[in-house]
Amino acid sequence: MEILQAAAELQARAEKWRQAGQRIGLVPTMGALHEGHLQLVRAAARENDVVVVSIFVNPTQFNNPEDFRLYPRLPEADAALLAPAGCTALFLPSVEQMYPQPTVLTFDFGPLERVMEGAHRPGHFNGVATVVSKLFHLSRPHRAYFGQKDLQQVAVIRQLTADLSFDLEVVAFPTVREADGLAMSSRNRRLAANDRAVAPRLHAALEAGARLVTAGQTAEAAQGAGSRLIAAESAITPEYFAVVDARTLQPLVGVAQPGQPVALCVAAYLGGVRLIDNLVVQV
């Protein structure tokens, strides 16, 4: 596995791979890798000739400077995990490499970003779309792999890919969970032991809400039940618990229609660490 730090180097490699007819899989990450990331890398290795993994803690997508400062950074440990998973090239750029000049262009994803993460993290999806566009241009992937835990991010990236005619397939992979149901996340490393112990409550609340949706109860009933379960745990500060149409991410009102995919989504703070999770169900 080679490690590339310069944007121009990655661009040159991608050009060479393309000319040799090799299929390129890209796994964009912010590092502090866990099994969820490694499953994306292994899938990319199965489905492509070359796998590029980027590790870049992207400053433009953090609306909270403290969250950016405390985001776990473990490049050596990450690199050791990547080679056995099938990574060909690790792209580890500096902020200067990714942002040689401040960006002026802004993205607006309309209703897709007026809810949930977009509503609670102003500018977040603009930063995500900016950096993902840059990574797409630099690595010229045939396929790009993302985790479904960031449900809204996947929807935004699909929209970005379609609107800007990026000639690639966006592949979304199911959320990988710890044995107690907690969704794997780089931020889990920052949880204190007592917060880690109650963190699976988020998944339990999603499951409780999902059971009501699939039993034909209203979105409002599911939202209320999930919210109450979370509110009952004093160590958790809820931000939102939403029940939405999984295709549009707009709030669901009343009972889901047969065949309508429904996403239950949660964001909450545990001891200052912000976690998100979701479940998609069909009636």
Ligand code: PAF
């Ligand atoms: O999901 C992430 O880790 C990031 O948002 C991404 C897609 C790598 C962009 O910085």
